[in-house]
Amino acid sequence: MIKRALLTAALSLATVLSFGQPKLRPDNIEDIIKAMTDEELASLLVGAKESEFYYFEGTAAGVRSIPRLGIPATISCDGPAGLHFYPFRDNTDKTFYCTAFPVGVLSASSWDLELMETMTGALGNEVHEYGVDMFLGPGMNIHRSPLCGRNFEYFSEDPLLSGKMAAAYVRGIQSNGVTATVKHFAANNQETNRHENDARIGQRALREIYLKNFEIAVKEGRPGAMMASYNKLNGEYAQQSYDLLTTILREEWGYDGVVLTDHGAKDGTVKAAKAGCDLMQPGSEVELERMLEAVKEGAITRDELERNARHVLRYIVSTPRFKGYKFSNDPDLRTHAELARKVAGESIVMLKNDGGTLPLKAGAKLAVYGVGSEDFVAVGIGSGHVVAKHVGNMRESLTDAGFELNQDLAGYYKAYVELDHATKRVAGAMDWLVYESWGYGKKVAEADVPLNMLSRQAAEEDVAIIVISRDAGEGYDRSLVDDFELSVRERELIRLVSDEYHAKGKKVVVILNIGGVIETVSWNNMADAILLPWQPGQEGAYAVADVLAGKVNPSGKLTMTFPIDVLDHPSSANFPTCPQVGEAEQGLRKNVDYTEYAEGIWVGYRHFTTRGIKVSYPFGYGLSYTTFLYSKPIVKASSDGFTASVTVTNTGPVAGKEVIEVYVSAPYGGLEKPSRELKAFGKTRSLAPGESQTLSFTVPAYELASFNEAVSAWETAAGNYQVQFGSSVEDIRAAGSFRIKKPQSWKVNNL
Secondary structure (H helix, E strand, O other): HHHHHHHHHHHHHHHHHOOOOOOOOOOHHHHHHHHHHHHHHHHHHHHHHOOOHHOOOOOOOEOEHHHHHOOOOOOEEEEOOEEEOOOOOOOOOOOOOOOOOOOHHHHHHOOHHHHHHHHEEEEEEEEOOOOOOEEEEEEOOOOOOOOOOOOOOOOOHHHHHHHOOOOOOOOHHHHHOEEEEEEEEEEOOOOOOOOEEEEEEEEHHHHHHHHHHHHHHHHHHOOOEEEEEEOOEOEEEEOOOHHHHHHHHHHHHHOOOOOOOOOOOOOOHHHHHHOOEEEEEEOOOOHHHHHHHHHHHHHOOHHHHHHHHHHHHHHHHHHHOOOOOOOOOOOOOHHHHHHHHHHHHHHHHEEEEEOOOOOOOOOOEEEEEHHHHHOOOOOOOOHOOOOOOOOOOOHHHHHHOOOOOOOHHHHHHHHHHHHHHHHHHHHHOOOHHHHHOOOOOOOOOOOOOOHHHHHHHHHHOOOEEEHHHHHHHOOOOHHHHHHOOOHHHHHHHHHHHHHHHHHOOOOOEEEOOOOOOOOOOOOOOOOEEEOOOOOOOOOOOHHHHHHHOOOOOOOOOOOEEEEEOHHHHHHHHOOOOOOOOOEEEEOOOOOOEEEEOOOOOOOOHHHHHHHHOOHHHEOOOEOOOOOOOEEEEEEEEEEOEEEEEEEEOOOOOOOOOOOEEEEEEEEOOOOOOOOOOEEEEEHHHHHHOOOOOEEEEEEHHHHHOOEEEOOOEEEOOOOOEEEEEEEEEEEEEEEEEEEOOEEEEEOOOOO
């Protein structure tokens, strides 16, 4: 209390002395820093929830104001599929809704950088119009394991695809004059004990897999903010690592934005600040007292405080709040909903379509099974949840698309879901409107198949649609039983429905409304068609209906591998929710207190393709209602890497888009390499039947390099390189080659 009183007195004295002091402008940051007291510098680096932002309570943080120097308070708010804040406010009966856009794993499945940037341009407009200065997204950690609870927020198992998508995401957000925050830096690849887990990663894997995506995002997206993750990295908290936050991020990559902590007050406040973590979020008086004590004792220098304050002030002068923008609190949610539907439709992955099952005939009579048909999952839970005005479901969307639904079945699931929600309302510990709006209690329930109606439905309806839904979210990882694997009821649902409908010569379609990869091999032979919309946002059910009706030709491709068995992933030997959790080491729990990334660089398709392990659906896979021919591959060495082009022709009956994936097979060069690695990609425009488009690619030598731990350097080996143009990592359609005559290297620092 004494320290707090002294701080208050010091700040009050500073206010008295404010006469004649400079006021913050973009061109006088250095003058402002010189005019700041040590106490003011410390307060600027410790965030606080300001009273003027009370309606963001529990979801946001900000930078403290210093009125005497014209430094305003600013505010940040969670994401990344849309703004995440409390929808109700005092003194008004208006509910402040936001658009729930498709989650990261779905929008990345578009493989369309322009579309991603357009979507996040609209998202950034909502950030701007709701008076938020810093948006806490995108999340872009690597899909090391299919069981990570927040994979729905993240983009891919591949660092190039993840980095490129993140950069496009950032450009869209920041086109509105607000700040995007890339997170979680770095190696936050599990939710179990995420605050304390020590990710033990070799230097090569760290550089090639877990930092490369962030490097691309920084260099190509230029995000205004970077969030350091909770976890330890090789024994040191990421947010307290000078090597990570300063040596690599700033000195090697040239980052010039602000670095902030993930939300939580750790004991190492001062160490984090010294390491280059500029802003403690959400900030607390305890952290402020630690900083002031460190200043008094000389544990942190004035130069270090000024360095961090400089980054924070640069951020502040860029904000709408500093510029005096009068936000409307009324973004164009209708237009944004239309865009969310378009993005979802462009990103949906068609995994199977035997015998031209899809698209369905206009006006087809449908029986829709599964609780998820009524209780459709739009986004994940936790800080990634978004409160939308309306989330469509399959009953509504299919009816709107002109299909005829079995009303007995639709009524059965509607009644079941209403009863389930009513029960949770009564049992909930908090007001249901709040409880439901945050996404908690939204775990999709199961209901028994109404067997007494099944035979009659199969006789009367044209097609059966089965919706399999999964929730996932912050703070927990997924399990094998009843999550990665189907539950007993779900298996029975698919088996019974398939048997009945196939016996009558009718088709079965499965919709995977899921947040993470699931097991598919044991049941996918029972389905005639499978669509994967992931968690597609508030308009996702309507986008699914658009694909089913043929209004949209699916062109999404998988951004991660669907394995036959989760244990086929080498990371499963060291993941907390897999069966083989290891023995204690010096009192520590393996995969809880620490996790050995023993698989090294062999993550996702790099492992499966190189080792020749069969998968259910490979990285980059996705079907279309049309077909494409790849021709005229041209590959040439350049002064810095290579250039390539390929012509794609629509050889099928309807218009469609195709994703071209460019893989490179590198010579040995002293290091074992994956059999092929993604080095570029592109997507055609919508091609009419018979129409062609030539896509060109440029890849610099640095992006062909592997990391040599022995000398701490990126190395591009001399020799022959094979360039392969694929529709997936396992479906190579054209190829070429080039030669690098002399090896190249780029020396960096070990972490």
